[in-house]
Amino acid sequence: MNIALVTGASSGLGRAFVEKLSTDPSVEEIWAVARREDRLHQLAQHTSCPVRPIPLDLTCPASLDTLRTLLEQETPTLSVLVCSAGVGTMGPIRDLSCEDAARMIDLNCKAAVAVTSLCLPYLRRGSRVLEICSTAAFQPLPGLGVYAATKAFLQSYTKTLHHELLPAGIHVTAVCPYWIKDTEFIPLAQQGKKSDFKHFPLASRARSVVTLSLWASRWNLWVVTPGIVCTLHRIGAKCIPHGLMVPVTELIRRI
Numbered sequence: 001m002n003i004a005l006v007t008g009a010s011s012g013l014g015r016a017f018v019e020k021l022s023t024d025p026s027v028e029e030i031w032a033v034a035r036r037e038d039r040l041h042q043l044a045q046h047t048s049c050p051v052r053p054i055p056l057d058l059t060c061p062a063s064l065d066t067l068r069t070l071l072e073q074e075t076p077t078l079s080v081l082v083c084s085a086g087v088g089t090m091g092p093i094r095d096l097s098c099e100d101a102a103r104m105i106d107l108n109c110k111a112a113v114a115v116t117s118l119c120l121p122y123l124r125r126g127s128r129v130l131e132i133c134s135t136a137a138f139q140p141l142p143g144l145g146v147y148a149a150t151k152a153f154l155q156s157y158t159k160t161l162h163h164e165l166l167p168a169g170i171h172v173t174a175v176c177p178y179w180i181k182d183t184e185f186i187p188l189a190q191q192g193k194k195s196d197f198k199h200f201p202l203a204s205r206a207r208s209v210v211t212l213s214l215w216a217s218r219w220n221l222w223v224v225t226p227g228i229v230c231t232l233h234r235i236g237a238k239c240i241p242h243g244l245m246v247p248v249t250e251l252i253r254r255i
């Protein structure tokens with residue numbers, strides 16, 4: 001059976017990926033992974049393609065064992081893998097608790113790599129992998145320092161995977177969006193506190209990010225910046241030394 005596996009499927013971008021992939025004729029079933037089971041069942045009720053809710057906390061080793069067993073039992077062909085589960089916490093690094101920092105590293109880096117590794121044996125020529133990184137991957141980012149570092153890690157990992165899987169005809173794309181306003185990410189990252197990020201001008205919408213990302217993965221782009229701001233940011237971060245980019249972005253976010 002041809003399946004798509006989407007992590008972070010209970011809200012935001014992951015949910016929008018499930019909705020979009022449910023109209024893809026090459027996908028027979030979508031495996032939707034996140035912790036909130038009720039949300040996954042709700043999602044399964046209004047999609048045209050069958051959605052299998054897989055409630056897992058991807059930061060728990062036992063959850064990864066569950067996923068490994070499920071894959072071994074069902075031996076699906078994985079047409080599309082989307083690793084969208086991710087968290088951020090805003091604030092200067094000195095104010096960040098060890099737990100918050102570890103949570104970001106565990107989910108954004110360790111879990112994304114673990115899920116991808118478990119899925120590799122089930123990818124075939126033409127399969128597509130999308131790792132959801134962020135425009136924060138392009139430079140060190142005061143106010144989101146650990147988060148930006150996790151996304152830089154994921155982007156680097158994804159680019160290597162893209163290169164290694166090229167001969168096998170498997171497409172791998174790092175998705176690097178700017179702020180997305182219609183997801184739970186921003187309020188969760190603010191944790192109800194006042195943060196230095198006050199405005200999110202020209203923020204994207206999940207559906208347009210999903211459409212552009214799936215288009216880019218068909219063309220096997222190794223990095224996609226689904227929007228004007230992240231595209232300009234990517235170019236700027238390549239041309240301008242980080243020593244200059246960091247104080248400039250710091251200034252912009254304080255305005």
Ligand SMILES: NC(=O)c1ccc[n+]([C@@H]2O[C@H](COP(=O)([O-])OP(=O)(O)OC[C@H]3O[C@@H](n4cnc5c(N)ncnc54)[C@H](OP(=O)(O)O)[C@@H]3O)[C@@H](O)[C@H]2O)c1
Pocket residue numbers: 007008009010011012013014033034035036037039056057058059083084085086087088107132133134135176177178179180181183184185186188
């Ligand atoms: N929104 C933005 O501005 C923005 C910008 C650039 C990049 N991104 C990236 O886009 C991705 C999706 O974020 P989003 O904007 O869609 O935010 P979101 O609405 O908060 O979605 C995050 C998803 O991750 C899941 N998740 C969180 N902890 C988990 C865990 N321990 N185990 C399994 N699943 C877990 C959540 O589901 P449960 O709580 O049910 O587990 C949720 O489905 C993230 O990787 C984020 O870093 C977001």
